[in-house]
Amino acid sequence: MRSDAPRLLVLWCPDWPVVAAGAAAGTPPLVPAAVFSANRVVACSAAARRDGVGRGMRRRDAQARCPDLVVHQHDPERDARLFEPVAAAVERQAVGVEVVRPGIVAVPVTGAAGYFGGEEALSELLLDEVSAGAGVECQVGIADGLFAATLAARRAVLVPAGGTAEFLAPLSIAELDQPGDDRGELVGLLKRLGLRTLGAFAALAERDVAGRFPRDAITAHRLARGLSERPPLRRALPPELSITEEFEHPLERVDEAAFVAKTLGERFFAGLARHGLACTRLAIVAVTEAGEERVRVWRCAEPLTARATADRVRWQCEGWLTARDADRPSAGIVRLRLDPEEVVGGHALQLQLGSMGRDADVAERAARALVRIQGLLGPEAVVTPLLDGGRGPAERVRLIPWGDPRTPVSPDAPWPGRLPAPSPAVLADHPARVLDERGDVVGCTERGELTALPATVDVEGRPSRPVLAWAGPWLHHPALPSRGRRVARLQVVLADEDEQIALLLAVTVGDTPQWTVEGSYD
Structure with missing residues (x-):
């Protein structure tokens, strides 16, 4: 063929x-x-x-x-x-x-x-x-x-x-799993089935591949046969798919280009999605204040998402603005244009939730409002929580700036000294005191042992409440070096009028214990 x-x-x-x-x-x-x-x-x-x-x-x-x-x-x-x-x-x-x-x-x-x-x-x-x-x-x-x-x-x-x-034909089937393609699971399945080479996989009938394997296997099968990733799209492209942004003040700094790239990427992706298309070849065109024009085309094996588009625009602008003197534009960028050089049907890309349908306008307005707030107050002004790895509940919650990748770092690490489940429902940071029967403050030794049995707990100056039950302590080094001292955690159940409350407490280890409330349980 x-x-x-x-x-x-x-x-x-x-x-x-x-x-x-x-x-x-x-x-x-x-x-x-x-x-x-x-x-x-x-x-x-x-x-x-x-x-x-x-x-x-x-x-x-x-x-x-x-x-x-x-x-x-x-x-x-x-x-x-x-x-x-x-x-x-x-x-x-x-x-x-x-x-x-x-x-x-x-x-x-x-x-x-x-x-x-x-x-x-x-x-x-x-x-x-x-x-x-x-x-x-x-x-x-x-x-x-x-x-x-x-x-x-x-x-x-x-x-x-x-x-x-x-x-x-004689190359290993593992060649299908190139960086960025994420075909490791498919390659593992093909190996278990005895298909060790690209030629063995290519010998299968396309109809059998489509009926037995996931959708991505059809693209992989075409590659193994020496064909293009997908058949060409026989369809004229609407002219409005290209987007252009002009700047009153020329772009000369990388941070300015990064902010512009995020907005352009979202607009470009939304425009394609409305026509049921996705881009696989993106042309980035920049015009400088001096009239110079720079063009770079990015080819992608997989259709571009909004974030992937923004990444390529940001990378390219950074490359132009930080190039050597001979290759650097002589003036700032006053116009950016994104052209879809090659597109495929939108079914090749699982579109983001809210990018199409009746909620598309609401989602787009909300996203633009959040980006606008970030532009006024900085990226850290709009954040979303992400549950990640850590020993304590507060350490496990990472706040990610809006639009940044939400990728956990190491949620499955062993984390020696990790607080056992369940985690508190509400996180807090209030000073507290834990007292024994004589009214002395309970401390924790370097070996992770309490100096006395806890009898009452005083939180933020409120009346002391008796301890009905407790568990711990769990000793570990703090995640933040700035805290300087080791801490231990203690779970307590307190009597509070006609009900009971459960708290997670933390105490610094050493001669002068300092207690804080880290969270409360429902």
Whole structure:
């Protein structure tokens, strides 16, 4: 079967998140290093891989295998900003450059190869240009379709036209789980069924794949066969899908661009959603006060959400505004335009709740109002709670600024000394006193033992109430180093007129105990 995918050249910079992090931190390029997100490896250098470090590994395991490992935190903005000179170097020799993600760019082959004397000559030219212009090592691959061309670039192979399916057939089925694709569960299922290679998966009938596997497997099956991610959409695009924003005061700072990107991303996504569409190729066009025009196209394997659109706009503006003097615009940005270069049917993307239907206008107005408040008072002025990992109830509640990713850091960690369930229904921070039968303040020793049995509790100067039952204490180090001292927690049930109340108390460990109320139970 001849591929319906366009012939592309992919230029790949190996381990780009590690390269960018090392360049920003000034670490030597040959030391073992890894980039972590939520304490798991998202990218590592060749030196780290030789010591057994791999993607998805826990930080503790990675450092156990490689004690000299240099640790960097995941920062997509940094990766995109430092990748802009690479994309600009490719663009100086070829047209139609598309950034897939920081570290990978794609270029249509047909016209450029004919102009420079063939695909091999084009590959050598781009390798030399990136090496000389950006000082970055890279590899090039050519094949039919973005997926196959990316795998070809990782192997530095130029796949002949029409030979994509043959090239893919012997490769591992794990190649379907590329960064950002989230196909790990599907790959695991295919392995358990004995489908170890892309060729074995491609040999299945498309009808059988559609009836047996989830919807995403249909896209994966097309990729394994060397076809494009999805059939082309034979539909004229309404002109109003492009959105333009003009600025009275030119954008010259990264924080200004970040705020604008969030608003544009939401508007762009909502406009596509109203037509039942989703974008897979986004063109970002910037016009400066001096009349300069900058264009960058981002290609995405999966349709863009509102947040993903805003991320790419923010990354691109940051890349332009922080580029080297030769590549930086000579004036601030006065106009931004987002053009959907390629769209698919909206069924390819599970649209966000409230983005369509009769509640769409209400949701959009509410979101704009919250963004407006953030613009006036700062991002921390509008927050939403997120239940995360921690030892105490107050530590488990994180307040996330509106619009930021709501991703728990480590909710399933062991957390030694964690308060047992149930958690208090209401959190508080009131001073209290816990007294024994003689009226002395009860304290807690370094070994986590009370100095006396609690008899009464006094909260904020109210009359003392007798203790009917208590449990604890639970001793642990505070999550906030600024508190300085270890604390212990105690659960108590108090008699309060005709009813009982249950409180969670905390006390500093040492000679001068200080008690506070951390919460109350229903």
